[in-house]
Amino acid sequence: MCTWRSKFCPLGLIWCLVFLGACATTAQPPNLGDLKQVVLAYHKDGRYEKDIEYVINEAREYLKRYPAESDKPLSIVLDIDETSLTNWPVIKNENRNVSNDNDFGYIKIAGDKCDDYPEAWNCWIEKATALPIKPTRDLYLEAQELKKFTVFFISARLDYEGPATQRNLNGSGFSGTYCLILRPSGPTDERYKLPDSSVTAFKNPPGCTLPVSVDTAAKTAERCKLTDSTVAAFKTAERCKLTEQGWKIVANIGDQPSDLEGGYAERIFLLPNPFYRIR
Ligand SMILES: [Mg+2]
Numbered sequence: 545m546c547t548w549r550s551k552f553c554p555l556g557l558i559w560c561l562v563f564l565g566a567c568a569t570t571a572q573p574p575n576l577g578d579l580k581q582v583v584l585a586y587h588k589d590g591r592y593e594k595d596i597e598y599v600i601n602e603a604r605e606y607l608k609r610y611p612a613e614s615d616k617p618l619s620i621v622l623d624i625d626e627t628s629l630t631n632w633p634v635i636k637n638e639n640r641n642v643s644n645d646n647d648f649g650y651i652k653i654a655g656d657k658c659d660d661y662p663e664a665w666n667c668w669i670e671k672a673t674a675l676p677i678k679p680t681r682d683l684y685l686e687a688q689e690l691k692k693f694t695v696f697f698i699s700a701r702l703d704y705e706g707p708a709t710q711r712n713l714n715g716s717g718f719s720g721t722y723c724l725i726l727r728p729s730g731p732t733d734e735r736y737k738l739p740d741s742s743v744t745a746f747k748n749p750p751g752c753t754l755p756v757s758v759d760t761a762a763k764t765a766e767r768c769k770l771t772d773s774t775v776a777a778f779k780t781a782e783r784c785k786l787t788e789q790g791w792k793i794v795a796n797i798g799d800q801p802s803d804l805e806g807g808y809a810e811r812i813f814l815l816p817n818p819f820y821r822i823r
Contacts, residue, residue, distance in 0.1 A: 580648055583818045587632065593679075595816040600679035603797055603813045604686065612692040616792040617754065620687055621783060621809060623798035624699040626817045628681065629674035629712060634663050635819050648819065669705050672712035680797070680815075681717050688720040693794070694751060695722045698782050698803075700775040700822060702729040706746025723752035725782050727775075754789045764788035774823050780806030 586592050607620070622628055637647050651664040658667035668674070687693045701709055703726045710724065724746060756764070768784035771777045779802065783793055787808045796809035799817035 583648075584636070586818060587636075592816060596677060597679045599813050599815050600683050600797075603795055603811075604683055606811055607683075607687060607690070607693070607795060610692070610794055612690075614792060616790055617694060618692055619694045619696055619786065619791045619793050621696050621698050621786075621793055621796040622680065622684065623800070623803045624697050624701060624709065624713075625674075626677070626799040626819070627797060627803070627815055628677055628684070628697065628718065629716060630677050631668065631674055634665065634668045637663050650820070666705075669701065669712075670708045672708045672715065674712050674716065676716040676718070677815075683797075684718055684722075685720075694791070696725060696752070696786065696791075696793075697722060698725045698779050699727075700778065701726050703727065703746070704729050710746055721749050721751065723748045727778055754791065756789050760788070774802065775800075776802035776805055776823065779803060780808065783808035 610618070612618075625631055635648060637649060651661060652666055653661045653664035658664065658670070661667060662671070684695060687695060697713070699709070706724060706726050709726070713722070713724075726746075764785055767788060768781045770781050783796065783806070786793060793809040795811050795813060796804055797813040797815065798804050799815040800822045801814065802822050804812040804814060
């Protein structure tokens with residue numbers, strides 16, 4: 545029996561072969577609205593926290609077993625955002641007073657508008673109220689107790705955000721001595737500075753810098769040059785400098801591949817982050 549399909553499909557097939565481009569289907573990317581629901585559920589039902597714990601436990605076992613005897617001072621590198629501190633309220637815009645709650649947008653705003661846009665990234669940093677990512681904070685405290693590692697936070701936050709970042713780390717339980725390395729700010733960031741935030745420069749304790757000769761410093765500057773303007777290049781260059789100065793980086797822990805690629809660490813640990821990507 546000749547049906548509509550049997551009669552017309554062969555014709556359709558020929559038509560497709562002739563005009564292949566018109567019939568070929570393209571693979572659509574996943575729907576962004578659906579993905580937002582998926583990541584919300586991943587965060588809400590505890591899988592995100594569990595996955596963080598799994599990776600941190602691996603790092604914990606590794607660090608515990610790491611021999612204290614070394615010809616070089618030992619260090620650990622930690623990222624800050626979504627590694628040590630959680631920015632979840634800002635990531636999902638949960639404090640926003642307008643209708644796009646859960647929109648996962650990134651907002652950066654001029655400093656004098658922070659009352660209206662408390663969820664803007666730069667305003668949030670200045671508030672210094674981000675909660676700790678507890679497994680990382682616990683690992684940090686355990687590393688402090690072991691007394692064999694110096695902890696370096698290397699973050700893409702900007703240098704003028706240093707005092708607020710220190711306030712936030714200290715206030716969320718990252719007690720003890722640590723070193724903070726932040727990205728140098730450029731003139732284009734001036735408009736985002738809060739009126740009172742550029743007054744105090746953050747200072748690291750003396751133990752963060754090892755004595756090096758002028759010759760070594762010059763060689764380090766040459767070997768550890770920035771290769772491009774990405775966060776990955778900045779972080780790689782900073783780990784390169786630490787290594788050239790004499791530190792042995794035994795572990796590097798972050799939530800982005802850009803935290804970890806580029807070498808200069810004996811082991812790397814990648815925490816989950818399906819919420820945003822930093823290159
Ligand atoms: Mg991060």
